[in-house]
Amino acid sequence: MSSGSLSELRNNPLVFVEDLEQPWLSDGDARHVTKSLRLRSGARLAAGDGDGRWRWVRLTDGGELEVEDQVVRSDPSRNQVLTVAFAPVKGDRSDLIVQKVTELGIDQIVPVHTARSVVRWDAERAAKQVERHRRIAREAAMQSRRTHLPDISTMMPLMELVGGRNDVAFAEPGGRPLSATDRPPSCLVIGPEGGFDPGELEGHETVGLPGRILRTETAAIVGAAVLAARFD
Amino acid sequence: MSSGSLSELRNNPLVFVEDLEQPWLSDGDARHVTKSLRLRSGARLAAGDGDGRWRWVRLTDGGELEVEDQVVRSDPSRNQVLTVAFAPVKGDRSDLIVQKVTELGIDQIVPVHTARSVVRWDAERAAKQVERHRRIAREAAMQSRRTHLPDISTMMPLMELVGGRNDVAFAEPGGRPLSATDRPPSCLVIGPEGGFDPGELEGHETVGLPGRILRTETAAIVGAAVLAARFD
Missing domain, CATH: 2.40.240.20 (Hypothetical PUA domain-like; domain 1)
Structure with a gap:
């Protein structure tokens, strides 16, 4: 064998x-x-x-x-390390993001704190969440036969993730379709239901996702899918 | 105003x-x-x-x-009528498909019975499910500001949906990436966890989705996203 x-x-x-x-x-x-x-x-x-x-x-x-x-x-399935960052949502919708984005083969999953974030976690809650998300990612990776576990970060301020990078795109209604950008980004950021603050978008590309108005968890899953498809 | x-x-x-x-x-x-x-x-x-x-x-x-x-x-958002068909899955995972595929703007959602389907619904159950799915689609359409409700079918045999059509693609591991087909299909079929029977695929295009092995509900949501992105 x-x-x-x-x-x-x-x-x-x-x-x-x-x-x-x-x-x-x-x-x-x-x-x-x-x-x-x-x-x-x-x-x-x-x-x-x-x-x-x-x-x-x-x-x-x-x-x-x-x-x-x-x-x-086994080698990673692509050369590029792909990151999906998202503003956490209430209840089990953050869990769903971690599970599905892991199935889609994204390498790095980062909950970020943004200007208009409604869901805020204190240090204790953030520590519990990262443990929970890692357990969910581990199960999803076994289920989808991913031999490389994704890297799951603790919550960090948005600027800490994107500051100084030029390979980041923000999902924002009206942006150029992610499926049709000249150069696919390697890091996609999904904002809270209230959207991004204009200052957060400054200097970064904005990209549109299919569908009219998506819930945050749908945007994260769909964004991860379209991003991964760009590298297929 | x-x-x-x-x-x-x-x-x-x-x-x-x-x-x-x-x-x-x-x-x-x-x-x-x-x-x-x-x-x-x-x-x-x-x-x-x-x-x-x-x-x-x-x-x-x-x-x-x-x-x-x-x-x-308001006009439909695209000229093409897009259909997503799926082999129903247990519990609330079928509900999740209907909710997310509606958010993504798919026009027609069809539960299909396939050769290897595990979940089977009798007539009474099928009638209850379609009612439930329509309620879920209605809520998702309001949430995502879709002025056109998707058409939600009752469960039908796969052949009844795809027989004689040449615009159908089956999601199947190893197929050409849906994001890169010459001509995007207008109907995408997602099989049960056990996959399609070879006879079901005969005469139809197979397409691959991002990720290694996807659960049925992830495949349906991701397939809908990549399909819709082809028409953006």
């Missing part, structure tokens, strides 16, 4: 482990693998380190992982 | 009414307007018939709508 075939990953589950030399399943992953995926002893799955390195393993009677093959490294 | 400015719609709520000559709010819409949107007496809003015709109205003390201006007609 060839060791490094990414296409085979489609037909076998992927789990992330701490140590590729001595892989084992966390309690949560063991439950997921046996209850949700209904894997039985002898099932073959890929164990990855979340940084592109992975190997085939087999599930044993005792729920352990038996190493089957050498560790291989 | 100019009567037909669609850009003004951005800054005012849109509600759908039965009769544009004598518009009134249903109980549900009245609650939405006063509780969620917190509109007060005197607030200006657009009342639409869901078929592109609308007029400005004002909310009165008694929660009625006072006609302000002539009925105008």
